[in-house]
Amino acid sequence: MQEIIRTTLSPIIPDITEWPIYKLSHDKEAFLAEIKELTIQKIRSKIQTEKELNDMLGKVLYSERVRLTQKAWKADPSDEREFWSSIKNELLNIETIDLQGDISVDSPNLKIVHQIIDRYLAEIVGNFKPAMYNFARKTINVLVSKILNASPINKFRFWKTQKTIGEKLIISGEIEKIRRLGKEATIVLVPTHFSNLDSIIMGYIIDRIGLPAVTYGAGLNLFSIKLLSYFMSNLGAFKVDRRKKNSIYLELIKNYSTVSLQRGANGLFFPGGTRSRSGNLEKNLKLGLLGTTIEAQRNLIERQSDRTFRKIYILPVVLNYHFVLEASGLIEDYLKSTGKDKYIRENDSFSTSYKIIKFIANFLFANSEMVISLGPLLDVIGNNIDEDGSSVDHLGRKVELKEYFTFNGSFKTNIQRENEYTRMLEKSIIEKFHSHNTLLSTDLIAYVGFVKMKNIFPHLDLYAFLRLPEEDTEIPYDEFEKAVEKIKEKFIELNKNGKILLSEEIKLPTKQLIEHGLANMGVYHSKSVLKISENGNMISEDKKLLFYYHNRGDGYQLEKYV
Amino acid sequence: MFDNSKKIGVIGAGSFGMAIANLLAEKNRVLLFARTPEKLAKFEADKSSKNQAIHENIFFCSSLKEIGEQCDLIFPVVPSARFREMIINLSPFLHPGHVLIHATKGFDIDVDLSNFYSISRSNIKTMSEVIREETSVVRIGCLAGPNLANEIREGKPAATVIASKFDEVIELGQKSIRSVRFQAYGSNDIFGIELAGVLKNYIAIATGAITGLNLGENARALLITRGMAEMIYIGRALGATSEAFLGMAGIGDLIATCSSPSSRNFSVGLRLSKGEKITEIIKSMNEVAEGVRTIQIVKALSEYYQITAPIVHVMYRVMYENLPLEKGIKFLMRYPASIDAEYIINANANRQ
Numbered sequence: 001m002q003e004i005i006r007t008t009l010s011p012i013i014p015d016i017t018e019w020p021i022y023k024l025s026h027d028k029e030a031f032l033a034e035i036k037e038l039t040i041q042k043i044r045s046k047i048q049t050e051k052e053l054n055d056m057l058g059k060v061l062y063s064e065r066v067r068l069t070q071k072a073w074k075a076d077p078s079d080e081r082e083f084w085s086s087i088k089n090e091l092l093n094i095e096t097i098d099l100q101g102d103i104s105v106d107s108p109n110l111k112i113v114h115q116i117i118d119r120y121l122a123e124i125v126g127n128f129k130p131a132m133y134n135f136a137r138k139t140i141n142v143l144v145s146k147i148l149n150a151s152p153i154n155k156f157r158f159w160k161t162q163k164t165i166g167e168k169l170i171i172s173g174e175i176e177k178i179r180r181l182g183k184e185a186t187i188v189l190v191p192t193h194f195s196n197l198d199s200i201i202m203g204y205i206i207d208r209i210g211l212p213a214v215t216y217g218a219g220l221n222l223f224s225i226k227l228l229s230y231f232m233s234n235l236g237a238f239k240v241d242r243r244k245k246n247s248i249y250l251e252l253i254k255n256y257s258t259v260s261l262q263r264g265a266n267g268l269f270f271p272g273g274t275r276s277r278s279g280n281l282e283k284n285l286k287l288g289l290l291g292t293t294i295e296a297q298r299n300l301i302e303r304q305s306d307r308t309f310r311k312i313y314i315l316p317v318v319l320n321y322h323f324v325l326e327a328s329g330l331i332e333d334y335l336k337s338t339g340k341d342k343y344i345r346e347n348d349s350f351s352t353s354y355k356i357i358k359f360i361a362n363f364l365f366a367n368s369e370m371v372i373s374l375g376p377l378l379d380v381i382g383n384n385i386d387e388d389g390s391s392v393d394h395l396g397r398k399v400e401l402k403e404y405f406t407f408n409g410s411f412k413t414n415i416q417r418e419n420e421y422t423r424m425l426e427k428s429i430i431e432k433f434h435s436h437n438t439l440l441s442t443d444l445i446a447y448v449g450f451v452k453m454k455n456i457f458p459h460l461d462l463y464a465f466l467r468l469p470e471e472d473t474e475i476p477y478d479e480f481e482k483a484v485e486k487i488k489e490k491f492i493e494l495n496k497n498g499k500i501l502l503s504e505e506i507k508l509p510t511k512q513l514i515e516h517g518l519a520n521m522g523v524y525h526s527k528s529v530l531k532i533s534e535n536g537n538m539i540s541e542d543k544k545l546l547f548y549y550h551n552r553g554d555g556y557q558l559e560k561y562v
Numbered sequence: 563m564f565d566n567s568k569k570i571g572v573i574g575a576g577s578f579g580m581a582i583a584n585l586l587a588e589k590n591r592v593l594l595f596a597r598t599p600e601k602l603a604k605f606e607a608d609k610s611s612k613n614q615a616i617h618e619n620i621f622f623c624s625s626l627k628e629i630g631e632q633c634d635l636i637f638p639v640v641p642s643a644r645f646r647e648m649i650i651n652l653s654p655f656l657h658p659g660h661v662l663i664h665a666t667k668g669f670d671i672d673v674d675l676s677n678f679y680s681i682s683r684s685n686i687k688t689m690s691e692v693i694r695e696e697t698s699v700v701r702i703g704c705l706a707g708p709n710l711a712n713e714i715r716e717g718k719p720a721a722t723v724i725a726s727k728f729d730e731v732i733e734l735g736q737k738s739i740r741s742v743r744f745q746a747y748g749s750n751d752i753f754g755i756e757l758a759g760v761l762k763n764y765i766a767i768a769t770g771a772i773t774g775l776n777l778g779e780n781a782r783a784l785l786i787t788r789g790m791a792e793m794i795y796i797g798r799a800l801g802a803t804s805e806a807f808l809g810m811a812g813i814g815d816l817i818a819t820c821s822s823p824s825s826r827n828f829s830v831g832l833r834l835s836k837g838e839k840i841t842e843i844i845k846s847m848n849e850v851a852e853g854v855r856t857i858q859i860v861k862a863l864s865e866y867y868q869i870t871a872p873i874v875h876v877m878y879r880v881m882y883e884n885l886p887l888e889k890g891i892k893f894l895m896r897y898p899a900s901i902d903a904e905y906i907i908n909a910n911a912n913r914q
Contacts, residue, residue, distance in 0.1 A: 395698065407701075408734065
């Protein structure tokens with residue numbers, strides 16, 4: 001049952017000290033030891049001889065030294081160089097005789113692996129402090145409602161009707177089911193990623209539907225911002241350093257996720273990896289972290305002989321904004337990377353505490369609502385979940401999760417098999433992203449506007465089209481309205497077939513719908529993405545942004561009807 | 563690794579189903595499903611099929627429920643036109659623990675073959691896609707290669723390829739069917755392997771026709787080689803890569819079926835060259851020649867994707883539009899030559 005909530009629901013587990021994430025933090029030493037053990041075990045399953053292990057260490061050292069010289073950050077700990085020089089010395093001191101044969105119990109190479117793991121883990125690990133959690137929760141709520149309700153707000157002219165946060169942030173989904181099943185299961189939220197605001201919004205949503213807090217990997221660079229660091233490091237976030245691409249580090253990050261899921265802590269990761277540059281819904285997902293849900297589930301099944309194993313559910317979340325603040329930079333990146341094969345620069349529009357606050361304020365001051373659709377719960381293979389929490393396949397049949405890990409009658413671990421399952425899960429999540437995407441008025445008018453303008457020049461490629469002056473791509477309002485009417489009907493049809501969700505305003509008469517869209521479209525951008533010109537035609541002052549917003553409605557094969 | 567207490571299921575007691583059952587029976591107990599009770603009774607009474615002894619490890623049944631319940635590994639080998647119906651009937655007895663490896667070389671389509679103009683990728687399904695769609699099974703494989711049923715029956719050496727996205731399915735398939743006279747290669751490109759197996763059938767019909775016309779070995783080789791190119795173009799349009807066509811299921815199977823009068827598809831072509839009508843040929847055959855159906859489907863596909871596919875067009879016109887075979891083959895033999903083996907050249911160019 002799709003429900004809409006406008007208030008904050010009570011926590012499904014009232015006592016914070018009962019939350020798995022609290023226990024995990026409370027029992028940190030054992031938790032870290034488990035990650036370490038799993039990591040060593042995995043390394044040893046891939047590498048048998050001292051020579052191979054030594055080669056691997058050589059590669060790790062090399063990539064770390066490259067990072068230190070080429071990508072150093074001010075925030076890096078001061079003893080980084082010292083640590084890696086000592087690793088280098090230890091590696092140099094290993095005698096040739098120690099490089100022969102299989103890895104021994106007192107392997108000097110293995111000792112170095114232990115040292116590296118310990119250092120990495122100390123950096124990665126997050127904390128969870130209930131006091132901090134309660135403080136953050138109150139602060140955010142107070143902050144949000146202050147911004148919304150304080151009297152000075154009235155001086156903003158565009159603030160026509162005062163809306164409460166509940167009206168601005170609309171959450172829809174099978175809330176009751178998620179809350180009921182979430183008491184006994186681990187939930188991994190996998191949202192679409194369009195804006196830097198997403199992580200903050202996700203934190204807020206999780207609290208609002210009453211789920212216990214999640215562990216979540218945040219970029220190490222964010223921790224250099226004091227305000228964020230203070231909150232995040234005590235809220236269960238763990239640190240991920242995207243510069244470190246060596247095999248030990250990547251394995252550790254994955255195992256951190258696996259073990260916390262196994263220990264029941266809810267998780268959150270943006271499966272697309274980074275924000276969508278093009279404005280399209282994700283077409284491919286990062287399989288590495290997604291795969292950890294399968295691994296954790298398999299371990300949970302294996303440990304429990306009966307059917308009572310703890311389940312891991314995947315919850316796709318689609319975030320719909322009328323506008324994305326950093327859209328200009330994102331689409332610029334996208335066009336650069338597809339047009340000229342250029343490297344996507346790291347966007348630093350989010351680098352100081354001040355910018356973040358400004359960012360949130362901008363969002364809240366703009367009279368623009370946001371729709372958050374929670375998809376259906378899935379199991380780690382991508383099957384649906386019924387009311388009792390059992391897996392149900394695409395034919396509506398109840399299936400035993402355990403059987404997916406059973407082959408020829410016996411329960412077995414098989415990495416290649418799980419890689420295929422990860423692809424199946426990916427496919428299922430992407431499908432839900434599309435079917436739970438909520439079409440907003442802005443998405444619709446941007447889609448129609450862009451396709452119509454592009455249709456004037458069917459032979460121009462995208463880049464040439466985007467460079468055209470704005471007067472060349474004007475379209476008569478009547479034609480535009482007719483096309484919006486037609487495409488609206490098509491989307492309504494898709495909606496009836498369960499392929500997309502529609503926001504309230506889509507049901508308005510077309511004229512009003514267009515007005516609604518134009519009023520919300522890019523309120524924040526300096527140039528008009530789409531507007532009615534003085535002579536009554538539709539024009540776009542920034543076709544790149546129009547292309548960006550149009551992409552949200554792309555992928556439903558409606559171009560030919562415009 | 564292999565659980566010997568369970569039987570391996572084979573569905574379809576045609577000549578190829580029987581050949582597979584016999585191969586499997588060398589190391590395993592096999593449960594063979596036959597649709598008609600008469601056929602079943604005859605097998606059980608005679609203990610032989612087409613003058614070949616049925617292996618003592620083969621047991622018979624006429625219930626799909628028994629197959630589903632008694633077997634974890636099942637080989638469906640039924641004609642493509644009846645495949646979906648059979649899978650739907652089997653489906654209630656299957657769950658995610660089952661492994662299915664099919665050996666059917668045809669397409670499943672969702673349009674009426676007697677009344678359609680063009681079909682695209684979305685209208686056709688390979689057999690593994692049908693299994694995925696209609697059952698809870700995810701670990702699916704297919705078996706294809708130069709495997710003429712009568713030669714396997716006679717115990718002559720052969721090889722095949724087992725394709726699946728899952729390595730464990732390939733390994734299990736190989737382990738259960740491999741013997742001193744039967745090798746099994748593996749591939750993860752199941753879509754490519756399925757396509758190769760399907761598409762080679764109509765080339766075999768054309769080759770049968772050219773053989774019947776006594777145009778010589780050079781002409782036959784020409785047809786087979788260009789047939790290979792045509793298969794690859796159609797395969798690419800459907801989203802496959804070229805590689806699978808160059809292996810056991812592509813060129814391997816093509817050579818076998820295009821040189822053997824014992825191939826059903828080949829013999830359809832041979833009889834066309836003697837002036838028989840396609841309707842008569844179909845009526846007189848006990849078993850289905852998949853290539854006949856494939857010609858109709860591929861012709862429509864090539865029109866949709868605008869692929870130059872002269873062989874399929876000529877064979878279609880010969881079979882359904884009364885084009886005299888001699889005239890059609892003459893047209894093919896005079897077809898203007900372009901670059902040799904351009905499908906390899908293009909594939910390499912695309913990669914760079």
